Amino acid sequence: MLQKIAHLLKQEIEELIASLPGDSSFKQLIQQPLMGPGRPLSESGYRSSLLPVLISQSVCDGYEHVLPLSAAICFMQTAADVFDDVEDQDSKSSLIATAGYAQAVNIATALLLLAQLAMVRLKTKNVDNGSIVSIIAEISKYGIMSCTGQYLDIKHKSNTDITEDQYLDMVALKSAPPMECACLTAAMLSTDNQNLIDAFARFGHNIGMATQLVNDIHGITKSETGKSDIIAKQVTLPIIYALENAEGNDLELLSSIYKGSDAVTPQTEKQVIKLLFDTGAIHYTVVTMELYRQKALATLKQAAKYGSDTKTLTGLVESLQD
């Protein structure tokens, strides 16, 4: 079923892009960030883009009416990713490498506008105007929430005084809203049961939190293959834990890196990675991620009590453990 849904979503996105007037090279550039690994036009697709459809299917045993919503959320998330790369000045990002910063900003703006066009297409699925306005309002509200989180992320990027609670609050504003919004709006289009709508919003929130904590782990453990949070001196949950709990030479090393202005060498990076494992900072982050995953499963149980068939969603979340 997932493959079929992914195919329909791909069609929805491609139709919207094809309907745009203008130059074909511009359309190709719009497609580029949507075709990257894990993105909706890639071979594998990504599960968050299927969330609205899966939620709708679990609530009302149908999903055609939420395909434009899924497309809108894909466009929004992809635009946010491109803006994020521009803000991080990540010139390795494929769109920036191909087209440069100016075109990347232009493409991200076009993706945001495509999201609006996608939402208008809800009308073709017999969604009434009032509901479309409510969906646009929610998506805008959550989009602004993410911008607030991004503001705090940029502000606190190398702030070693940030507490764990402040960090998790920032994640709740920056990383959780896209999934919370996807789940909430899909439920809004599929049921009038406010308990179900609330349960799915909480589900999205917890999945979003868990996903960010996995990014924090990968920022340390997969640093050789991608972005290294240590090289970037990004203060994430493992670093906050280690700064609070490391002692002696370990604490001295961390403080000199994160409070100093020198660039991090590959050798120092290796030392920090070892330190983060040895102090339990990575273990702690894995446990915290697991806690959010458990919360997501608990909200699915609540949704099931209100009559939703959550088998597929539960299966997806449970597979995360294996």
Add this chain to the structure above:
Amino acid sequence: MSLKAVRSLVKKTFTDGKFKEDLLKDPSSTLAKFNLTTEEKDAIVNVHTSVGIVNGNSAVLEAKAQPMGGW
């Protein structure tokens, strides 16, 4: 969400060898000494069961984290 008790537990696990041994041998009695919520206990036990004590990069850790990264 304040995880003070989880932080204390993890710190003790990584700094006190005897405690770590006790935790692995008898998780329920050892966890009972901490003011953990049921959800926190479940999360700790799930991690111990699926990954163990995470003290180095491993395929098992990646297997735990990777699927979540696809969301």
